[in-house]
Amino acid sequence: xxxxxxxxxxxxxxxxxxxxxxxxxxIFDKKLKREEHLLCAQCMENFESESKMIGFKKTxxxxxxxxxxxxxxxxxxxxxxxxxxxxxxxxxxxxKSDLNxxxxxxxxxxxxxxxxxxxxxxxNTTYSFLDELExxxxxxxxxxxxxxxxxxxxxxxxxxxxxxxxxxxxxxxNQDLYKQxxxxxxxxxxxxHVKSLENSIDYxxxxxxxxxxxxxxxxxxxxxxxxxVWNFQNGIxxxxxxxxxxxxxxxxxxxxxxxNSFLSASYDQTICLWMSSQFYQKHTNCIDCxxxxxxxxxxxxxxxxxxxxxxxxxxxxxxxxxxxSLDKHKNDIYSLGLNQSENTLVSFDLNEIxxxxxxxxxxxxxxxxxxxxxxxxGSRLSFINDHQFILGTGNEEEDLxxxxxxxxxxxxxxxxxxxxxxxxxxxxxxxxxxxxYNKEKKIMIFKQKLHVYIIQISNEDxxxxxxxxxxxxxxxxxxxxxxxxxxEV
Ligand SMILES: [Zn+2]
Numbered sequence: 001x002x003x004x005x006x007x008x009x010x011x012x013x014x015x016x017x018x019x020x021x022x023x024x025x026x027i028f029d030k031k032l033k034r035e036e037h038l039l040c041a042q043c044m045e046n047f048e049s050e051s052k053m054i055g056f057k058k059t060x061x062x063x064x065x066x067x068x069x070x071x072x073x074x075x076x077x078x079x080x081x082x083x084x085x086x087x088x089x090x091x092x093x094x095x096k097s098d099l100n101x102x103x104x105x106x107x108x109x110x111x112x113x114x115x116x117x118x119x120x121x122x123x124n125t126t127y128s129f130l131d132e133l134e135x136x137x138x139x140x141x142x143x144x145x146x147x148x149x150x151x152x153x154x155x156x157x158x159x160x161x162x163x164x165x166x167x168x169x170x171x172x173x174n175q176d177l178y179k180q181x182x183x184x185x186x187x188x189x190x191x192x193h194v195k196s197l198e199n200s201i202d203y204x205x206x207x208x209x210x211x212x213x214x215x216x217x218x219x220x221x222x223x224x225x226x227x228x229v230w231n232f233q234n235g236i237x238x239x240x241x242x243x244x245x246x247x248x249x250x251x252x253x254x255x256x257x258x259x260n261s262f263l264s265a266s267y268d269q270t271i272c273l274w275m276s277s278q279f280y281q282k283h284t285n286c287i288d289c290x291x292x293x294x295x296x297x298x299x300x301x302x303x304x305x306x307x308x309x310x311x312x313x314x315x316x317x318x319x320x321x322x323x324x325s326l327d328k329h330k331n332d333i334y335s336l337g338l339n340q341s342e343n344t345l346v347s348f349d350l351n352e353i354x355x356x357x358x359x360x361x362x363x364x365x366x367x368x369x370x371x372x373x374x375x376x377x378g379s380r381l382s383f384i385n386d387h388q389f390i391l392g393t394g395n396e397e398e399d400l401x402x403x404x405x406x407x408x409x410x411x412x413x414x415x416x417x418x419x420x421x422x423x424x425x426x427x428x429x430x431x432x433x434x435x436x437y438n439k440e441k442k443i444m445i446f447k448q449k450l451h452v453y454i455i456q457i458s459n460e461d462x463x464x465x466x467x468x469x470x471x472x473x474x475x476x477x478x479x480x481x482x483x484x485x486x487x488e489v
Contacts, residue, residue, distance in 0.1 A: 002075050004067035010060070015040045026059045028052040073468060080456075080467060088184045095177040106168055113161045120153050208432040209253040211262060220262055222250035227264060227274075245277055246270065251432065252290035252301075259315040265290045265301055271311070276318040282309045282325070289336045289434070300345065302333030308347055310364060328354055328366050335381035335434070337389050344406065346389055351375050353391075355406065374400070380446065382435035384457055388417070390435060392448055399424045399448050401455070403463055420455075420464040422448050 013023055014035065021040035029037070029051040038056070039047055054062075210221040212232070219230040219237065227243040227250060248268035255262040265271045265287040270279040285304035292299050292313070299311040299320065308326040313319075331349035338345055345356040345364055351372050356364040376393035383389040387406045394400065399422040405415045429449045436445040444455040454468040 002071045004064060004071055006060075006063075013038065015043050017043055019043065023056040025053050026056055028054060069471065076466065077468070080465060084184060088181060091177065091181045091184060095175070095181060098175070098177055099172070102168060102172055106165060109161065109165050109168070113158075113165075116157050116161065117154065120150070120157060124150065206249065208249060208251050209264075210433075211253040211255040213255045213260070213262075214257040218255070220253050220255060222253055222264070224249055225266065225268070226250075227253070243274065243277075245272060245279065248286075251286070251288055252434075254290060254292050256292075256296055256315050258296055261315045261318065263290065263292065263299065263313075263320075269303070271299070271301060271320065273313070273315075273318060273320045278318075278320065280311075280320050280322065282322050283307065285332075288332065288334055291336045291338055293338060293342055300336055300338075302336050302347055304332040306330060306333065306349070308333060308336070324363070326356065326364055326366070328369070334376070334379040335391075337381040337383050339383040339389070339406075340386045344383075344386075346381060346383070348376075348379050348381055348391060350377070353404075374398070378429040380433075380435045380448070382437045382444070384437060384439075384442075384444075390437075390444065390446075390457075392422075392435065392446060394422070394424075394429050394448055397424065399429075401446065401448075401464060418463040420466070422453070423451050 011022065014020060015023060015038045016035035017040075019040045019042045021042055023038045023040055024044060025039040027037050027039065027049060029049070039053075205224045206222075208222050210219060212219050217232055219232050221228050221230065223242075225244065225246040225248055227246075229240045229243065231238045231240050246264065246266040246268050247270075248266055250264050250266045252265040253262060254264075260275075262274050263271060264274065267286040269283045269285060269287060270281045271287065271290070272279050283301065283303045283305050284307075287301050287303040289302045290299065296315060297313055299313045300308060301311065302308045306327065306329040308329070310323045310326065312321040312323055314321075326347075329347065329349045329352065331352065333347055333349050335348045336345065337347075343358050347354045347356070351374060353370045353372065354366065355368040355370075357367040359365050372393075374393050375395055377395050379394075380392040381389060384403075389404050389406075390401060391404060392399075392401050401420045401422060403417040403419075405417050407415050433447040438444070442457045444453075444457060446453045446455055450471055451469050453466050456465040456467050457463060458465065
């Protein structure tokens with residue numbers, strides 16, 4: 001474990017007046033420089049300021065906490081890199097023993113070659129008296145030594161043995177083990193990096209949803225019951241406009257990947273298709289989750305009326321039409337997920353997972369219900385392929401990410417494959433900011449309570465790896481790198 005260590009001793013820190021007295025307070029004022037921030041008892045006697053002040057001990061504690069989080073992140077990243085190098089070492093060891101074996105075989109084949117040449121010599125040492133006598137008398141001019149025949153024999157022998165060795169030599173060059181090593185080496189360089197942009201924006205109001213357009217040049221963010229539209233270029237966000245119409249907190253935003261429109265859902269029970277500014281109401285309570293299929297013609301919403309509504313979307317005509325309702329849940333619906341081929345829909349409430357399948361008319365029907373032991377106040381759900389999905393759950397005692405697998409197509413079963421414990425902090429997590437999953441890079445951005453995690457998903461023994469996380473303790477700060485990262489990784 002890396003431990004943070006301050007280079008100065010606490011009593012070596014002096015005020016700007018050099019009173020050599022213990023520091024009592026720290027002034028949090030950007031205009032001041034270094035020691036000017038520090039006040040000892042003597043400094044404080046005549047001190048007067050409007051600036052924010054924090055006790056010296058508390059400042060030290062804040063700094064230490066900050067350093068601890070920093071070191072935890074560093075340690076995690078170093079450990080992950082070391083693990084990858086370790087697996088490279090194992091592969092090189094395998095390669096080494098495999099190579100040794102192959103080279104030994106090559107040497108032994110070559111020794112055999114020498115022996116076979118000896119054998120050819122040996123095979124020519126015997127002769128028959130009567131045969132040779134015939135030759136001696138009848139063909140005296142003929143060369144006693146039949147050179148061509150010997151050379152043919154040697155050639156034949158050389159051809160067959162050199163072919164054998166040639167194959168083995170070329171196998172040495174394009175080995176699977178080499179490729180594995182190269183792949184591991186490549187993976188180390190592919191290690192994702194998160195860059196936080198400097199211009200994070202302090203939000204005065206609650207932001208519960210944000211979404212980027214396909215090219216990453218526009219961002220929309222919820223701001224209570226308004227939507228702010230931002231231009232995003234060179235890492236800088238500039239607000240273009242504010243859209244109003246919703247009567248209560250906006251909980252979900254989905255930017256179309258194919259058009260310049262987007263959808264919003266709110267606690268006011270309505271869904272809006274922008275820019276037509278038409279509000280559609282079918283839910284009878286707050287809407288908490290919203291998903292759009294890949295062709296962008298079907299929208300599915302879930303809410304606190306225990307109901308899932310299925311809608312037809314037409315971004316070209318700017319129309320949303322209500323199709324039907326799926327009513328099987330007995331609690332608030334917190335999250336929805338579609339698998340990759342979009343033939344399975346999974347919904348989750350407080351503790352029940354419902355699996356829905358598509359019938360011949362392409363309508364969803366109830367397939368199976370699974371009750372979990374956990375009671376989750378808020379959740380996030382995302383498929384990572386056709387049969388596995390991630391579910392993030394949490395309550396006062398425990399915050400978890402679980403990987404579930406749908407097994408047995410006829411009679412669907414759920415199997416928990418792996419679980420990862422997260423920081424458990426007090427309070428209820430609203431189901432805001434759904435999981436962002438990047439299929440190609442197998443990277444997931446996951447917000448749970450006060451932390452945002454960047455999680456790598458692998459096919460190896462350990463399925464989840466937290467590669468980076470940060471704390472969003474300081475109010476509702478808008479992390480614009482979230483979407484940017486999503487675009488770039
Ligand atoms: Zn002083």
